[in-house]
Amino acid sequence: MIEEQLQFSLRDEEELSVDLIEAQYALKNSKGQNNAKSIVILVSGIELAGKGEAVKQLREWVDPRYLRVKADPAYLFSAKQTFWQPYARHIPAEGQIQVFFGNWYSDLLSTAMHVSKPLDETLFDAYIESMRTFEQDLKNNHVDVIKVWFDLPWKNLQKRLDNIDASEQRWHKLMGLDWRNKKQYDTIQKLRQRFTDDWYVIDCEDEEVRDQQFAQYILHALKQLPKHKTTVRTKWKQAPVPESLLNPSTDEMKNDDYKAELKKLSKKVSDALRNDPRNIVVTFEGMDAAGKGGAIKRIVKNLDPREYEIHTIAAPEQYELRRPYQWRFWTKIQPEEKISIFDRTWYGRVLVERIEGFAKPAEWQRAYDEINRFEKDLSDNQTVLIKFWLAISKDEQEARFKAREETPHKRFKITPDDWRNRGHWDDYLNAAADMFERTNTEYAPWHIISTNDKYSARIQVLKAILKQLKVD
Amino acid sequence: MIEEQLQFSLRDEEELSVDLIEAQYALKNSKGQNNAKSIVILVSGIELAGKGEAVKQLREWVDPRYLRVKADPAYLFSAKQTFWQPYARHIPAEGQIQVFFGNWYSDLLSTAMHVSKPLDETLFDAYIESMRTFEQDLKNNHVDVIKVWFDLPWKNLQKRLDNIDASEQRWHKLMGLDWRNKKQYDTIQKLRQRFTDDWYVIDCEDEEVRDQQFAQYILHALKQLPKHKTTVRTKWKQAPVPESLLNPSTDEMKNDDYKAELKKLSKKVSDALRNDPRNIVVTFEGMDAAGKGGAIKRIVKNLDPREYEIHTIAAPEQYELRRPYQWRFWTKIQPEEKISIFDRTWYGRVLVERIEGFAKPAEWQRAYDEINRFEKDLSDNQTVLIKFWLAISKDEQEARFKAREETPHKRFKITPDDWRNRGHWDDYLNAAADMFERTNTEYAPWHIISTNDKYSARIQVLKAILKQLKVD
Numbered sequence: 001m002i003e004e005q006l007q008f009s010l011r012d013e014e015e016l017s018v019d020l021i022e023a024q025y026a027l028k029n030s031k032g033q034n035n036a037k038s039i040v041i042l043v044s045g046i047e048l049a050g051k052g053e054a055v056k057q058l059r060e061w062v063d064p065r066y067l068r069v070k071a072d073p074a075y076l077f078s079a080k081q082t083f084w085q086p087y088a089r090h091i092p093a094e095g096q097i098q099v100f101f102g103n104w105y106s107d108l109l110s111t112a113m114h115v116s117k118p119l120d121e122t123l124f125d126a127y128i129e130s131m132r133t134f135e136q137d138l139k140n141n142h143v144d145v146i147k148v149w150f151d152l153p154w155k156n157l158q159k160r161l162d163n164i165d166a167s168e169q170r171w172h173k174l175m176g177l178d179w180r181n182k183k184q185y186d187t188i189q190k191l192r193q194r195f196t197d198d199w200y201v202i203d204c205e206d207e208e209v210r211d212q213q214f215a216q217y218i219l220h221a222l223k224q225l226p227k228h229k230t231t232v233r234t235k236w237k238q239a240p241v242p243e244s245l246l247n248p249s250t251d252e253m254k255n256d257d258y259k260a261e262l263k264k265l266s267k268k269v270s271d272a273l274r275n276d277p278r279n280i281v282v283t284f285e286g287m288d289a290a291g292k293g294g295a296i297k298r299i300v301k302n303l304d305p306r307e308y309e310i311h312t313i314a315a316p317e318q319y320e321l322r323r324p325y326q327w328r329f330w331t332k333i334q335p336e337e338k339i340s341i342f343d344r345t346w347y348g349r350v351l352v353e354r355i356e357g358f359a360k361p362a363e364w365q366r367a368y369d370e371i372n373r374f375e376k377d378l379s380d381n382q383t384v385l386i387k388f389w390l391a392i393s394k395d396e397q398e399a400r401f402k403a404r405e406e407t408p409h410k411r412f413k414i415t416p417d418d419w420r421n422r423g424h425w426d427d428y429l430n431a432a433a434d435m436f437e438r439t440n441t442e443y444a445p446w447h448i449i450s451t452n453d454k455y456s457a458r459i460q461v462l463k464a465i466l467k468q469l470k471v472d
Numbered sequence: 473m474i475e476e477q478l479q480f481s482l483r484d485e486e487e488l489s490v491d492l493i494e495a496q497y498a499l500k501n502s503k504g505q506n507n508a509k510s511i512v513i514l515v516s517g518i519e520l521a522g523k524g525e526a527v528k529q530l531r532e533w534v535d536p537r538y539l540r541v542k543a544d545p546a547y548l549f550s551a552k553q554t555f556w557q558p559y560a561r562h563i564p565a566e567g568q569i570q571v572f573f574g575n576w577y578s579d580l581l582s583t584a585m586h587v588s589k590p591l592d593e594t595l596f597d598a599y600i601e602s603m604r605t606f607e608q609d610l611k612n613n614h615v616d617v618i619k620v621w622f623d624l625p626w627k628n629l630q631k632r633l634d635n636i637d638a639s640e641q642r643w644h645k646l647m648g649l650d651w652r653n654k655k656q657y658d659t660i661q662k663l664r665q666r667f668t669d670d671w672y673v674i675d676c677e678d679e680e681v682r683d684q685q686f687a688q689y690i691l692h693a694l695k696q697l698p699k700h701k702t703t704v705r706t707k708w709k710q711a712p713v714p715e716s717l718l719n720p721s722t723d724e725m726k727n728d729d730y731k732a733e734l735k736k737l738s739k740k741v742s743d744a745l746r747n748d749p750r751n752i753v754v755t756f757e758g759m760d761a762a763g764k765g766g767a768i769k770r771i772v773k774n775l776d777p778r779e780y781e782i783h784t785i786a787a788p789e790q791y792e793l794r795r796p797y798q799w800r801f802w803t804k805i806q807p808e809e810k811i812s813i814f815d816r817t818w819y820g821r822v823l824v825e826r827i828e829g830f831a832k833p834a835e836w837q838r839a840y841d842e843i844n845r846f847e848k849d850l851s852d853n854q855t856v857l858i859k860f861w862l863a864i865s866k867d868e869q870e871a872r873f874k875a876r877e878e879t880p881h882k883r884f885k886i887t888p889d890d891w892r893n894r895g896h897w898d899d900y901l902n903a904a905a906d907m908f909e910r911t912n913t914e915y916a917p918w919h920i921i922s923t924n925d926k927y928s929a930r931i932q933v934l935k936a937i938l939k940q941l942k943v944d
Contacts, residue, residue, distance in 0.1 A: 018881040025884030055777045064769060064782055065815050071778035101778055297536060305527045306543035306573055310536055319789050343537050409490040412497030 002200045003213075006220065010212055017061040020215060023222035024062050024097070031095035031322065035225040037142045038092040038323075041218065042103040045150030046188070047179045048160040049204035050211075054150065055099055057211040058218060068092065072102035074110035080279055081335040082377040083107060083127065084134055088330035093322035094142060097222075104131055105147070105195065112191055113177060113184065125194060130377070132196050137370050141324030142228065146221045147199045148214060149192060154185055156205055230360035239437035241429045248391040248450035258455035262298065265462040270302035272469040273339050279383040281333060282465065283342040285351065286390030287428065288418040289400040291451045291458075292343055295390065298458045299341065299465065308339035313348065325349050325359070325367075326374055333378065345387075346371055350435050355427045368438035379443035386468050387444060388461060389432060390451045394425055474672045475685075478692065482684055489533040492687060495694035496534050496569070503567035503794065507697040509614045510564040510795075513690065514575040517622030518660070519651045520632040521676035522683075526622065527571055529683040530690060540564065544574035546582035552751055553807040554849045555579060555599065556606055560802035565794035566614060569694075576603055577619070577667065584663055585649060585656065596666060602849070604668050609842050613796030614700065618693045619671045620686060621664060626657055628677055702832035711909035713901045720863040720922035730927035734770065737934040742774035744941040745811050751855040753805060754937065755814040757823065758862030759900065760890045761872040763923040763930075764815050767862065770930045771813065771937065780811035785820065797821050797831070797839075798846055805850065817859075818843055822907050827899045840910035851915035858940050859916060860933060861904060862923045866897055 030036040043051045059067055068090075075086045083104040092098040108127050112119040119127075135145040152160070157179060177184055192199075200217050204210040253261075273280055282299065284292040300308055311332050320328045329346045349367040353359035359367070375385050392400075401418060404410040421428070440446045447464040451457035502508040515523045531539055540562075547558045555576040564570040580599050584591040591599075607617040624632070629651060649656055664671075672689050676682045725733075745752055754771065756764040772780055783804050792800045801818045821839040825831035831839070847857050864872075873890060876882040893900070912918045919936040923929035 022881045022884070029884065052776045052778060056775075059772070059777050060769065063765060064772065065765060065784040069777040069781075099777070293535060293537060297532065300531070300536065303528075304524045305531050305541040305571070306524060309541075312537040317789070317791050319791065409494045412494070412501065 002198065002217075003202075006200075006217065008209075008213055008216060010208065011216070013061070016212070016215060016219070020058075020062045020219050020222070023219055024066055027097070027222055027225070028066055028095045030225055031093075034230075035227055036094040036322075037144055037225060038094050039097045039218075039221060040092065040138070040143055040145045041097065041099045041221075042105060042145060042147045043099055043101050043150070044103065044106050044109070044148070044192075045202075045204070046152040046157060046185075047177070048157055048164070049150035049152040049202075050207060051101065051150045053207065054202075054204075054211050054214040055101075058215050061215055067097045067099065069099045070101065072100075074102060075107045076114060077107060077111040077127075078335075079382045082381045083131065084330065084377070085333075085335060088327065091138070091143060091323060091327055091330075093319060095322075104134075109188060109191060110177075113187065121194070124191065128194060128196060130373075132198075133373060134377075137326075137373065138324060140366060140370075141326075143324060144221060144224070146218065147195075148217065149195075149199050149201045150204050150210070151201055152204045154182065157185070229362045232361045232365055236361070236365065238430055239433040241433040242436065242448070244448045244450065245389075245391050245429050245432060248393050248396075248452050249456075250393070250450070250452045251456055252453045253455040253459065255455065258459065261459050262301075262462075265459065265466070266298060266301045268471070269299060269462050269465050272466055272471050273299075273303065274307070276384065276469045277382070278470075279335070279338055279340070280386065280469070281340045281342065281378065281383055282386045282388070283345045283347075284388050284390065285345060285347050285432075286388070286451070287392050287397055287425075288421055289397050289404070289414075290390035290392040291454055292390060294454060295388070295451075295458055295461045296341055296343060298462065303339070308341060309337055310341045310343060313342060313344040325353075325363075326370065329374070333383075335381075346374070347435060347439075351428065351431050352421075354431050355424050368435070371439055372441055372444075375439075375441065375444040384468055385444035386465055387446050388464070389436070389446055389448045390457065391448055392451050394422075396452045397422065474670065474689075475674075478672075478689065480681075480685055480688060482680065483688070485533070488684070488687060488691070492530075492534045492691050492694070495691055496538055499569070499694055499697070500538055500567045502697055503565075506702075507699055508566040508794075509616055509697060510566050511569045511690075511693060512564065512610070512615060512617045513569065513571045513693075514577060514617060514619045515571055515573050515622070516575065516578050516581070516620070516664075517674075517676070518624040518629060518657075519649070520629055520636070521622035521624040521674075522679060523573065523622045525679065526674075526683050526686040527573075530687050533687055539569045539571065541571045542573065544572075546574060547579045548586060549579060549583040549599075550807075551854045554853045555603065556802065556849070557805075557807060560799065563610070563615060563795060563799055563802075565791060567794075576606075581660060581663060582649075585659065593666070596663065600666060600668060602845075604670075605845060606849075609798075609845065610796060612838060612842075613798075615796060616693060616696070618690065619667075620689065621667075621671050621673045622676050622682070623673055624676045626654065629657070701834045704833045704837055708833070708837065710902055711905040713905040714908065714920070716920045716922065717861075717863050717901050717904060720865050720868075720924050721928075722865070722922070722924045723928055724925045725927040725931065727927070730931065733931050734773075734934075737931060737938070738770060738773040740943070741771060741934050741937055744938055744943045745771075745775065746779070748856065748941045749854070750942075751807070751810055751812070752858065752941070753812045753814065753850065753855055754858045754860070755817045755819075756860050756862065757817060757819050757904075758860070758923070759864050759869055759897075760893055761869050761876070761886075762862035762864040763926055764862055766926060767860070767921075767923075767930055767933045768813055768815060770934065775811070780813060781809055782813045782815060785814060785816035797825075797835075798842065801846075805855075807853075818846070819907060819911075823900065823903050824893075826903050827896050840907070843911055844913055844916075847911075847913065847916040856940055857916035858937055859918050860936070861908070861918055861920045862929065863920055864923050866894075868924045869894065 027037070027039070043055060045051055055069065070090050072086065075081070077083065087100060087103065090098055090100070108124070112124060138145055161179060179185065202210055202213045284295065286292060296310060316328060326346055333340060349359055349371070350364050354364040379385060401414055404414040436446050436448070449457050449460045449464070499509070499511070515527060517523055527541060542562050544558065547553070549555065559572060559575065562570055562572070580596070584596060610617055633651060651657065674682055674685045756767065758764060768782060788800060798818055805812060821831055821843070822836050826836040851857060873886055876886040908918050908920070921929050921932045921936070
């Protein structure tokens with residue numbers, strides 16, 4: 001238990017405030033440094049324990065402009081929403097502090113209390129484990145998650161309910177629970193005992209102690225500015241490059257066959273995309289000029305433009321670089337988006353970022369696991385991931401680059417970057433090989449498609465989509 | 473009418489597609505140039521006329537990755553939401569193209585058709601006028617708004633309804649109207665006749681003509697890359713600097729009086745902020761060290777941290793610079809946010825951006841009107857704007873800068889920028905004077921508060937807030 005490791009005694013308020021402000025500005029100024037981080041404070045607990053008051057007091061002691069607060073009503077867990085999706089957009093950038101009153105744990109408790117068939121303990125524990133892992137990923141990516149439970153004994157809670165001020169009433173229903181119900185109170189206490197032991201539990205009987213304990217714990221957390229790990233000690237074990245990448249098939253398809261097949265398949269694909277009850281995320285990676293654009297065009301051929309979204313991924317923006325690298329994808333995949341297509345993806349971390357050195361070895365080497373967990377979360381929440389690598393031979397790429405340069409309306413498509421990436425051909429093959437070995441999961445398999453022949457490539461893409469969807 | 477000015481004839485599809493792609497990439501590559509712009513395409517019209525099909529065909533002819541599509545259900549106009557708020561977040565950055573199926577005009581039509589008491593013509597026309605002005609502001613800030621009405625005669629619509637394919641059904645209720653009802657059809661036609669004459673109307677009886685007319689019109693729009701106006705011909709008329717800025721009052725308040733008054737007022741202020749039925753936006757501008765942070769602290773003193781949001785405005789990010797300068801404020805003010813406090817604001821355009829030359833003369837000189845319209849829209853939609861300028865004398869600022877440098881926990885608050893801004897003291901006074909003269913409106917008045925004495929300043933801020941709120 002954290003509270004046993006921390007010495008606590010009441011401090012002079014002025015001094016505590018000065019320390020907090022200094023630590024807050026030090027955090028703010030760490031932005032872009034090797035010890036930069038941001039802090040997420042999860043605030044949960046028994047109603048009337050004084051979560052709001054403690055945060056209010058904290059906000060008086062710090063510079064309130066750099067302590068953001070978000071209070072959402074509970075999101076009950078639903079099939080198509082991962083527990084982190086409602087909060088992803090508000091994960092703070094380096095140097096920032098964000099308080100979440102509503103958070104994934106309060107949602108879990110609400111879900112456990114509310115559903116007609118209560119969550120069983122195994123499922124509850126599985127959620128706790130996922131959350132802990134997610135928080136570890138955040139921490140590795142410079143976001144510290146601080147968890148505080150505001151506790152209050154039953155008797156004390158009842159007394160406070162008796163003396164409640166009418167003007168404060170509205171904050172007492174955030175979790176939609178009946179705090180006069182002893183059985184409900186006991187269930188909550190029992191459930192939160194199953195939380196991991198990295199929660200800081202504050203006994204809220206004494207208000208001054210409560211506010212100071214909270215503030216001092218935040219101060220303690222603010223002061224931890226560890227150096228980020230960027231190097232690794234063990235040697236990287238390179239996976240062998242699969243034959244399908246070294247020598248992509250050159251089988252050609254006849255134009256007539258292609259047209260007939262395309263017509264048939266694209267109708268089937270649009271039906272399947274529409275009728276599969278899950279959300280669908282189709283992703284494309286591959287060498288430049290491998291035909292990602294052309295493949296995407298054929299997927300959406302029979303869809304109404306209102307039915308799907310295409311996300312074209314370019315280099316990250318500054319504000320994205322100050323957050324976990326997956327953040328821009330966490331926020332792009334929306335539960336209400338039925339069909340999403342990604343032209344380049346989160347795999348940039350282990351491809352271009354690895355090769356160009358934008359990600360340090362420790363960063364890209366742990367990214368495989370992070371990506372697998374991300375995809376598992378989506379897959380567990382009714383989202384199909386269909387991942388393509390479009391493979392092309394080096395000669396064919398050169399031919400296409402030259403053709404682009406010579407065709408007026410294709411000239412825009414080719415940039416000096418494309419030629420530069422080509423210079424790293426073997427590095428990309430190696431990176432791709434490692435990626436397949438480590439991220440070709442049952443729930444999100446890779447499809448390697450040779451695109452030396454565009455026609456057969458497009459047909460294969462459509463067939464692979466059908467294979468992963470629920471087709472009648 | 474636009475369609476009369478444009479020659480139309482069917483073109484070879486290949487050639488049209490090549491032209492579209494070239495124009496699309498030219499637009500994309502204009503990013504950051506003096507002729508950069510983005511394009512918003514508003515798509516409205518009679519059901520079954522083929523809006524979706526036309527956009528689908530367009531998306532096949534262009535590079536679909538750089539043509540984003542958004543389709544929202546209708547937002548009926550409500551008291552606390554301006555017509556542009558649901559769309560603000562999706563206003564495209566320079567170089568991008570965004571199609572809005574649902575848009576402010578379809579919302580207006582839906583509102584006009586749905587409300588129990590239909591919109592009268594004067595109100596309808598007033599909305600149209602606001603929309604036209606908003607679009608002009610967008611255009612001045614490099615976002616072209618293209619409006620296309622897909623029209624279909626009554627008889628033809630009925631025939632299409634007879635032959636409708638079951639799988640397409642779901643798109644026909646987007647506006648929630650009964651397209652079998654002749655009176656409703658006539659009302660819509662009558663209302664859209666009141667639109668401004670910058671709509672491009674496409675007669676959709678022939679599908680091929682429809683798709684080509686639409687695509688050719690978009691091509692025409694894509695090709696307009698005008699040079700942005702940055703200079704002005706007329707000489708700027710500088711407003712005289714008010715006495716309250718030249719010589720801020722130095723009246724001092726006694727600590728005891730301050731404490732008593734603060735206690736009384738801050739309770740009143742929190743009650744008023746909570747109980748006023750409108751949303752409240754409190755904004756702060758003023759010289760560095762004038763005490764914005766301290767004033768904000770006293771405003772929120774009696775509020776729960778879940779009740780308000782503080783927006784601290786720093787220099788814009790790259791992705792914000794590629795959009796209209798007001799965009800980052802359009803997207804920050806949310807209808808569901810009851811109390812918003814801004815530490816620095818959109819007035820940066822006519823203060824720091826004017827002084828440092830980040831905004832060109834033509835840009836900051838037209839910003840006053842743009843800001844007034846923005847504030848009027850908010851005010852018309854149940855939002856109170858309470859605007860503060862905190863005035864300080866040059867000597868007092870110097871004393872505070874020095875005090876900050878000498879106090880450990882305040883040292884973080886002072887940066888080289890602060891001293892540099894101080895070097896522009898008179899420029900800021902002049903810019904502030906112009907700002908008061910041009911943006912001190914009835915619906916959003918300025919409060920100039922002398923902060924040489926911090927105590928009396930904070931009290932005055934609280935009193936000014938009470939003055940603008942509905943207090944029982």
